[in-house]
Amino acid sequence: MKRVLLVTSDPEEADHRYVEESLDRARIPFCTRAGTVTDAAGIRDALATGNIDILHFTDSQSARMIPVGCPVATVVTVNELPWDKERGRFSIGHLSDDLALADVICCETPAMGKALSEAVPTPEYHVVRPGVDVDLFDPDINQLPREHLIDFDDESKMLVAIGTFDTPTVLVDAIEMLPEEVTEDLNLIHLGQESNLVPEQIISVLQHAEAILFADLSRFHRHALLHAAAAGCPTFVTDSEPALRVLQDEDLLSSDDPREWADELTRIHTEWRRAGGVPRHPDEELISRMRRMYSLSTAPRVIEHVYDAAGEASDLRKNH
Structure with missing residues (x-):
């Protein structure tokens, strides 16, 4: 059973609540929510217990809190990016430094994943569409x-x-x-x-x-x-x-x-x-x-695969 700590800048944000509810209701197989935190101190305290397998940052703003040399797998969900109307593309800006520390990045569309991977090639990228009732x-x-x-x-x-x-x-x-x-x-x-x-x-x-x-x-x-x-x-x-x-x-x-x-x-x-x-x-x-x-049942199965991939990527990172 993977123990997932959710990290968010806004606990009421829809994407975060969807992941939180999916974990709490056992929709994501073999995974459970170990808690939700909103600051770096919360991350440090949770990691100190030794009872965390994955950190899932459920929005791009929270990615600034990814610990350097994190001892567990890290996943970041990026579903909102500013759009540069003059250049006709996503504006990534300062996010690149934060996202470079992640093992896996989840995006809602292939186009967003492509734009991010061109700026930050290190993490793996997976498309995870949101669940809608x-x-x-x-x-x-x-x-x-x-x-x-x-x-x-x-x-x-x-x-x-x-x-x-x-x-x-x-x-x-x-x-x-x-x-x-x-x-x-x-x-x-x-x-x-x-x-x-x-x-x-x-x-x-x-x-x-x-x-x-x-x-x-x-x-x-x-x-x-x-x-x-x-x-x-x-x-x-x-x-x-x-x-x-x-x-x-x-x-x-x-x-x-x-x-x-x-x-x-x-x-x-x-x-x-x-x-x-x-x-x-x-x-x-x-x-x-x-x-x-x-559908509400589609995304949790994809997230399970993302967590598996993050664990494998984390192992490779720590062995290099």
């Missing part, structure tokens, strides 16, 4: 009525969600390009961090909106995209990386050409009008891909 969002299992949105909804209009924290310039310009009949039928709802919507309302929006738009790579949380996909909501993004291989090529739009976004909104409006203003059916194929790639 698809049943919570799937309208066939947990449908939340549109009445949840009564305070800001108008069922005579086409409901479209904006998933970013604000309205990106490319989307502002796209809306200005729309024909008048589309603009008059459009009801835009923000799902960003300032929206003040309760969870039930967010799920209802994702289940009933004709589409959700993520028009700026740097201004949304990737979980929002996964939740939209789990609800079967047509989802459009500016780049393939945050799509996390769930979306299709036709769902990826330009980050700087508002005409693409205007054309897509016009197409959606045409289909909505053709259906008589009746809400769309959920995208069953999208939900199916989410179940296959991001």
